[in-house]
Amino acid sequence: MKVARFYAPGDIRLEDAPEPAPGPGELKIRVRNCSTCGTDVKISRFGHHHIVPPRVMGHEIAGEVTEAGAGVEGWTAGDRVQVIAAIPDGTCAECRRGRMTVCTAQESMGYHYDGAFAEYMIVPAKVLAVDGVNRIPDGVSFAEASVAEPLACVLNGQELARVGEGDDVVVFGSGPVGCLHVRVARARGAARVFLVEVNAERLHQAAAIVKPDAAIDGGVTDVVEEVLERTGGRGADVAITAAASGAAQEQAQRLMAPGGRVSLFGGLPKDAPVISVDANRVHYRELSLVGANGSSPAHNARALELIGSGRVPVEDLITHRLPLDALHDALDLVTKGAAIKVTIEP
Numbered sequence: 380m381k382v383a384r385f386y387a388p389g390d391i392r393l394e395d396a397p398e399p400a401p402g403p404g405e406l407k408i409r410v411r412n413c414s415t416c417g418t419d420v421k422i423s424r425f426g427h428h429h430i431v432p433p434r435v436m437g438h439e440i441a442g443e444v445t446e447a448g449a450g451v452e453g454w455t456a457g458d459r460v461q462v463i464a465a466i467p468d469g470t471c472a473e474c475r476r477g478r479m480t481v482c483t484a485q486e487s488m489g490y491h492y493d494g495a496f497a498e499y500m501i502v503p504a505k506v507l508a509v510d511g512v513n514r515i516p517d518g519v520s521f522a523e524a525s526v527a528e529p530l531a532c533v534l535n536g537q538e539l540a541r542v543g544e545g546d547d548v549v550v551f552g553s554g555p556v557g558c559l560h561v562r563v564a565r566a567r568g569a570a571r572v573f574l575v576e577v578n579a580e581r582l583h584q585a586a587a588i589v590k591p592d593a594a595i596d597g598g599v600t601d602v603v604e605e606v607l608e609r610t611g612g613r614g615a616d617v618a619i620t621a622a623a624s625g626a627a628q629e630q631a632q633r634l635m636a637p638g639g640r641v642s643l644f645g646g647l648p649k650d651a652p653v654i655s656v657d658a659n660r661v662h663y664r665e666l667s668l669v670g671a672n673g674s675s676p677a678h679n680a681r682a683l684e685l686i687g688s689g690r691v692p693v694e695d696l697i698t699h700r701l702p703l704d705a706l707h708d709a710l711d712l713v714t715k716g717a718a719i720k721v722t723i724e725p
Contacts, residue, residue, distance in 0.1 A: 380395070380396055380397070380398050380497060380498035380499050381393060381394070381395065381396075381497065381498055381703050381704070381725065382394055382395075382396045382435045382493075382496065382497040382498070383435065383436060383437070383496035383497070383703060383706045384432075384433040384434065384435050384436075385422060385423070385426075385430060385432055385433065385434050385435075385436050386432045386433050387426065387432060388423070388424055388425050388426050389423070389424070391423055391436070391706065391707065391710075392433075393703070393704055393706065396497070398498075398499050399493075399499060399500065399501045400446075401446055401447065401448035401451075401501055402448050402449075402501075402504075403448050403449040403450050403504065404448055404449070404450050404451060404504030404507060404508075405447075405448040405451070405501050405502060405503060405504050405507075406444055406446070406447055406448065406451060406454055406460075406501070406502040406507065406512065407444070407445050407446040407447075407448075407499060407500070407501055407502075408440075408442040408443060408444055408445060408460060408462070408499065408500060408502060409442050409443050409445050409498065409499055410437075410440065410441075410442040410495045410497055410498060410499065410500055410725045411441055411442045411443060411521035411522075411724065411725075412439075412440075412441045412442070412520075412521040412522045412524070412525040412722050412723065412724055413437040413438075413439055413440055413441070413494070413495035413496055413525060413722070413723050413725070414439035414522075414525040414526060414528075414529075414697075414720055414721065414722040414723070415439070415706075415709050415710065415713055415720075415721045415722070415723065416439065416529060416555070416556075416713070417554065417623075417713060418438075419436060419437070419710060419713070420710055420713050420714050422436060423436075423710055427490060429486075429487065429490040429491060430490050434489070434490070434493060434494075435489070435493035435494050435495075435496055435497050435500070436489045436494050436496045437488075437489050437494035437495035437496035437497070437723070438464035438487060438488045438489035438490070438494050438495070438528065439464065439495075439525045439526065439528040439529065439722075440461065440462040440464070440488065440494070440495040440500075440525060440528070441459075441460070441461045441462075441515065441521040441522070441524035441525040441527075442459075442460060442462075442495070442500075442521065443456075443457060443458060443459050443460065443521075444456055444457065444458040444460060445499070448504075451507065454512070458514065459514065459515040459521070459524070460512050460513060460514060460515060461512075461513045461515055461524040461525070461527050461528075461679065461683055462488065462495075462502055462506060462511060462512055462513075463488070463506060463509075463511035463512075463513075463528070463531075463674075463676050463679050464487055464488050464489070464528050464673075464674075465480070465482075465485055465486075465487050465673040465674060465675075466485060466486045466487060466488070466491075466492075466503070466505050466506055466509065466511060467479035467480075467482035467484075467485055467509055467675065467676070468482055468484040468485070468486075468505070468509075469482075469508060469509045471483045471484050479509070479675035479676065479677075480535055480672050480673050480674060480675050480678075481672055485673075486505065488506075495725075496703060496706060496723060496725070497703075497725060498703070498725045509676050510676050510677075510680075511676045511679070513527070513679055513680050513683050514683075515683065516683060516684070516686070516687030517687075518687065519683065519686055519687050520694070522694070522697055522700065522722050522724070523686055523693050523694050523697075524683060524686070525722055526555075526559075526686070526693040526696065526697070526720060526722075527679055527682040527683045527686060528674070528679060528682075529555060529556055529559060530559050530563070530682035530685065530686070530691060530693065531674035531675075531678035531679040531681070531682040532556070532671070532673055532674045532678070533556060533559045533560050533563050534563060534674065534678045534681055534682055534685075535671055535672075535673065535674045535675065535678050536560070536619065536642050536644045536671035537560070537563050537564065537567060537619075537642075539642065539669045539670070539671050540617050540619065540640045540641075540642040540667075540669055540671075541617075541640060542563070542564050542567045542569060542617050543567055543568055543569075544567075544568035544569075544570075545568065545569075545570045545616075546564070546568070546569045546570060546615075546616035546617050547569070547570055547571045547572075547573075547610055547613075547614075547615045547616050547617075547636070548560075548564040548569045548571070548572045548573070548615060548616065548617045548618070548619065549572075549573045549575060549606055549615045549617070549618040549619070549631065549634065550564070550572060550573070550574050550575065550591070550618075550619050550621055551575045551576075551597075551618070551619065551620045551621060551622050551624065551627040551630070551631065551645075552575070552576065552620065552621035552622030552624070552627070552645065553574055553575075553576035553578075553581050553582050553584075553585035553586070553594075554581070554585075554621065554622070554716070554719070555696055555719050555720040556621045556644075556645075557574065557576070557585065557621040557622070558585050558588065558589045558696055558719060559691070559693070559696070560619050560621050560644075561574055561589040561591050562589055562691045562692065563685075563691055564617075564619075566685065566690045566691050569617075571592040571593075571609075572591050572592055573591055573592060573593045573594075573595055573606060573609065573615070574586060574589070574591035574593070574594050574595065575595045575597050575602050575627070576594075576595075576596065576597060577596070577597040577598040578598070578716055579596050579598060579599075580716075581716045582594050582595075582596055584698075584719065585719060588695055588696065588719065589696075593605075593609060597627075597630075602630050602634065603630055603633045603634045606634040607634060610636070613636045614634050614635045614636035614637075614639060615634055615635060615636060615639060616635075616636055616638070616639055616640070617639065617640050617641075617642065618631035618632075618634060618635060618639070618640075618641050618642065619642040619644050620641070620642065620643055620644055620645050621644050621645055622645045623645045623646060623647055623648060624645065624647075625647055625651060625653075625654045627645075628641070628643055628647075628654045629654050629655055632656065632657065632660060632661070632666065632668075633657075633660075635664065635666050636664075637664045637665060638664070638665050638666070639664070639666050639667070640666070640667045640668075640669060641666065641667070641668045641669070642669055642670075642671055643668060643669065643670050643671070644671045656668070693720075696719045696720045697719070697720045697721075697722050698718045698719045698720060698721070699712055699718045699720075699721040699722070700721075700722050700724055701721065701722075701723055701724070702723070702724060702725070703723055703724075703725040705723075706723060709721045709723060
């Protein structure tokens with residue numbers, strides 16, 4: 380079979396490899412779609428401390444079961460499945476408290492285990508042990524199902540930020556995750572959703588698809604003033620920074636309504652993780668700053684349900700479908716911001 384293996388920053392090789400066989404408690408799947416994301420680009424450029432090369436990348440996974448290992452029940456060849464990316468151990472103190480997204484022993488597909496930039500892959504027993512394999516609903520394509528993983532992360536972030544009925548929501552960043560945030564906020568009953576982006580071309584492309592109530596070009600517009608004007612001086616109830624931008628995280632704090640919630644959804648570069656916080660603003664306006672780290676197996680299952688019900692459409696966000704041997708082209712598209720969602724079809 381064909382695989383894409385990471386060896387070092389700037390060194391991802393398309394290679395031949397023997398088809399794997401499932402061990403006890405494992406599933407073998409034929410990968411049908413594995414979508415790409417900004418994290419894949421970061422790994423390709425800088426590596427990752429959890430990746431010991433060589434490693435097959437790819438963590439937004441959808442495919443069909445071809446073989447079940449010894450002891451696996453409930454799965455048969457031909458079952459269409461989506462697989463979680465982040466694997467909680469299910470037993471640590473945080474998992475026992477229901478906080479699987481911050482599991483202290485979390486592992487990940489494409490990092491600790493070979494991922495889905497391959498024709499076939501093994502789903503580890505640890506994934507099945509935490510209900511990390513989900514059936515794809517009828518009518519949902521493999522490509523759409525592969526978007527369930529980032530959608531699951533968005534669900535986690537909006538739950539933590541308590542996005543709800545009547546909220547005015549500002550989303551910073553118009554990449555695929557930002558687009559999903561717009562749609563999930565609408566599905567959760569937000570009154571208005573404003574999309575902010577500093578890349579005018581990218582903003583135009585995204586806004587044409589997800590149709591926010593306002594598309595704000597942060598490259599030429601004072602975002603804080605614009606949001607305050609559009610909300611009658613009150614500010615936003617929720618701001619979500621779906622971009623790796625400390626400037627956006629600081630801007631978000633200044634445009635909040637009393638009782639507002641700022642979701643620090645996008646992580647910052649490790650060499651610049653510190654931002655400024657006006658503690659008095661947080662204090663007197665009763666603001667909340669909340670983090671968001673990945674998703675749980677349950678979030679993945681709910682994401683598939685939302686896609687299947689049509690409440691959160693994702694098919695139109697997939698702007699490029701490429702074969703495995705065009706992975707480098709896919710990563711270039713993501714790097715340049717020339718696409719919304721790029722999916723690989725091995």
